[in-house]
Amino acid sequence: QVQLQESGPGLVKPSQTLSLTCTVSGGSISSGSYYWSWIRQPAGKGLEWIGRIYTSGSTNYNPSLKSRVTISVDTSKNQFSLKLSSVTAADTAVYYCARDSGVILDYWGQGTLVTVSS
Amino acid sequence: EIVMTQSPATLSVSPGERATLSCRASQSVSSNLAWYQQKPGQAPRLLIYGASTRATGIPARFSGSGSGTEFTLTISSLQSEDFAVYYCQQYNNWPLYTFGQGTKLEIK
Secondary structure (H helix, E strand, C coil), rough: CCCCECCCCCCCCCCCCCCEEEEEEECCCCCCCCCEEEEEEECCCCCEEEEEECCCCCCEEECCCCHEEEEEECCCCCCCCEEEECHHHHHCCEEEEEEEECCEEEEEECCEEEEECC | CEEEEECCCCCEEECCEEEEEEEEECCCCCCCHHHHHHHCCCEEEEECCCCEECCCCCCCCHHHHHHHHEEEECCCCCCCCHHEEEEEECCCCCCEEEEECCCCEEEE
């Protein structure tokens, strides 16, 4: 059973860079034809897909965030990461990582709350 | 960008009754639509993909239908554990995924 776990700072100052890591267990991040995605959810609001990475390193990003987002992968550690630059209060949200079949998001992490505040 | 609109925002139904949730796409997404269930404090859980195929382990009381721009999620006989927020998601406009704003299913 694949499991995902997000980790990273829960508080980020405005204008700084948000950095999160997702650790995958229960299987190799490189096995199968899967992508690995990040999704976020502001409190009381809906879901926003941020972007994905394939283990080859190819990426896709939501156009609304593309200029500020970088997703990377470290197959040796079975991890992938999210960096979101120049954050504002509007980036405060629960951030989820998920396994992405290219069609659906079938396994999700529990989510981690990131608050942007000085 | 394809905009997904869910209705109603909140649906009040009694346990044992049927619930019908709607999702509309701003342009055709064929059958490239999924449904997720989210309970408070939890991550979303995949219920349906391909508009009508139940994901592994999802009870038969959950069913999906529709194609093009109009979709429905039906829960045939509501159980206490089914009260949650439900989201639709299109994947026709790959590589971009977009979600609806959600329907909260609450106990009447």
